[in-house]
Amino acid sequence: xxGPKLEGLEQFMLVAELGSFSAAARRLGVSPSAVSQAVRHLxxxxxxxxxxxxxxxxxxxxxGVRYLASASSALEALQAANEAVGELSQRPRGRLRLxxxxxxxxxxLQPLLGRFMAxxxxxxxxxxxxxxxxxxxxxxxxxxxxxxxVVAQDMVGIDxxxxxxxxxxxxxxxxxxxxxxxxxxxxxxxxxxxFRHQPSGVVEPWEFQRGGERYExxxxxxxxxxxxxxxxxxxxxxxxxxxxVNGYIERFLEEGSLVRVLxxxxxxxxxxxxxxxxxxxxxxxxxxxxxxxxxxxxTARPNLSTTMRDP
Numbered sequence: 594x595x596g597p598k599l600e601g602l603e604q605f606m607l608v609a610e611l612g613s614f615s616a617a618a619r620r621l622g623v624s625p626s627a628v629s630q631a632v633r634h635l636x637x638x639x640x641x642x643x644x645x646x647x648x649x650x651x652x653x654x655x656x657g658v659r660y661l662a663s664a665s666s667a668l669e670a671l672q673a674a675n676e677a678v679g680e681l682s683q684r685p686r687g688r689l690r691l692x693x694x695x696x697x698x699x700x701x702l703q704p705l706l707g708r709f710m711a712x713x714x715x716x717x718x719x720x721x722x723x724x725x726x727x728x729x730x731x732x733x734x735x736x737x738x739x740x741x742x743v744v745a746q747d748m749v750g751i752d753x754x755x756x757x758x759x760x761x762x763x764x765x766x767x768x769x770x771x772x773x774x775x776x777x778x779x780x781x782x783x784x785x786x787x788f789r790h791q792p793s794g795v796v797e798p799w800e801f802q803r804g805g806e807r808y809e810x811x812x813x814x815x816x817x818x819x820x821x822x823x824x825x826x827x828x829x830x831x832x833x834x835x836x837x838v839n840g841y842i843e844r845f846l847e848e849g850s851l852v853r854v855l856x857x858x859x860x861x862x863x864x865x866x867x868x869x870x871x872x873x874x875x876x877x878x879x880x881x882x883x884x885x886x887x888x889x890x891x892t893a894r895p896n897l898s899t900t901m902r903d904p
Contacts, residue, residue, distance in 0.1 A: 601635030619733030686715035700840030701754035784833030787814030
């Protein structure tokens, strides 16, 4: 099969997968008009329209559906062969686009960002902080990082970062004024700062477990955020207590600006997961990040000197 006959095929398949010329263009690193032109040339050579185009949507024609089914396996095999050669002959390179929660950035990526960039100078890293649940494939990202329960079934998920536990934190001044909770039910009398999930709009409940006893605090907070950094800052400013995970709060515990309470009630928290489409071969640049996260991420260190022990 000659080169000109393949021209436009990759662009067409990406538009079909992502449902958008703009998303396909972001994935390829070109303009939407370049993608549109390549697909039109392909349609001209085939003598048939493959896509229905409107100002709001793109969909496959009947011919496009059949052509996509026939061409997919052949192109995937060719791409796999090209990537296999590339893995042997080239350093990881190119733009790596990640869609991550702010907490995932602070806990998983930020501690090793400098070392990763130094180790892989040919990789350009673009990190998009997103508190919602985005379609990373449709929006042209290589991978995302979320808590495990939100990763879709058709994605490959890999646990990354330190082991996490949920922790209740406040300033020493707050506890001097309001006392120290000894049981999770005591939190009903405290100013608990809430985290509201997007797009569900649900305020995150605070879950506790000690031995076989479980307790869940559901509340409508006076102060609520949808950003983990703002939530932590509010606790540092003395507005109340926050419920968060370890990994980026250790320095505040070490310096004494925050104190942990109800430590014996803190259950293990699910890990962050790096995820990407299961049908996509892992590129050298993404493989480099996965291996780096597995090999070099520091484990969070508990600091018992800054923990108020439960009776």
